[in-house]
Amino acid sequence: MTQFPSPLPTAGNGARRLMAMLWAVLAANLVAPLAAAATLEAAPTTLDSVTFVGRDDHGTAAKLSDWRGKTVLLTMAYSSCREVCSFTLHRLEELQRSADRAGIAIEVVVISYDPKTDSPTSWSDYRQHHGLAHTNWHFLTGSSADTEKFAHALHFRYWRYDEHIVHDFKVLLIEPDERIATTLTWATRNDDPFTKAAVRCVATDSLGCKP
Numbered sequence: 001m002t003q004f005p006s007p008l009p010t011a012g013n014g015a016r017r018l019m020a021m022l023w024a025v026l027a028a029n030l031v032a033p034l035a036a037a038a039t040l041e042a043a044p045t046t047l048d049s050v051t052f053v054g055r056d057d058h059g060t061a062a063k064l065s066d067w068r069g070k071t072v073l074l075t076m077a078y079s080s081c082r083e084v085c086s087f088t089l090h091r092l093e094e095l096q097r098s099a100d101r102a103g104i105a106i107e108v109v110v111i112s113y114d115p116k117t118d119s120p121t122s123w124s125d126y127r128q129h130h131g132l133a134h135t136n137w138h139f140l141t142g143s144s145a146d147t148e149k150f151a152h153a154l155h156f157r158y159w160r161y162d163e164h165i166v167h168d169f170k171v172l173l174i175e176p177d178e179r180i181a182t183t184l185t186w187a188t189r190n191d192d193p194f195t196k197a198a199v200r201c202v203a204t205d206s207l208g209c210k211p
Contacts, residue, residue, distance in 0.1 A: 043183070047180065048178050056139060064150075073108045076170070080122075088171065111150060113151070169189060
């Protein structure tokens, strides 16, 4: 049976996990400027030219445009991740509760960094292990080519280290018009866009906000 990490570090392994997360942050800070200088690409401000096609944790074909016209929290992770993804999951759950309190209907879309290992079955097991019964949460796996293209387009930087994938913490808040309203990173990880009226609510359920 697949073994999954707990959402939060325990006392026994907290120091080890914290050190690994710190190494990931350090590596990201060293590599990101070099990558940015090499590509000379500005961070995207909209999803209008970004595509992704794959299957969700139910095995159903899905594409990023399926959530066009809705407010979306978008991130990347992988089901066997033992460090950053646990924190990402924790923050997504907090943001879900914050959106609920604000009366904002959201969709949470998680795209796999590791299509060679992840599958609808591994994501379904992951959801069950973490008790993620939210019907508005979607875990997608696509092809290696589509995954690399998607990550490059939205500046989700990652690389392989031994058997692991090292990556940043990053969550995008997408408005119904596909504008990227907020980008949460390590520096802004505790920000709560739903308490700052970052989403322009239109009094129509189909546009993501409850009247």
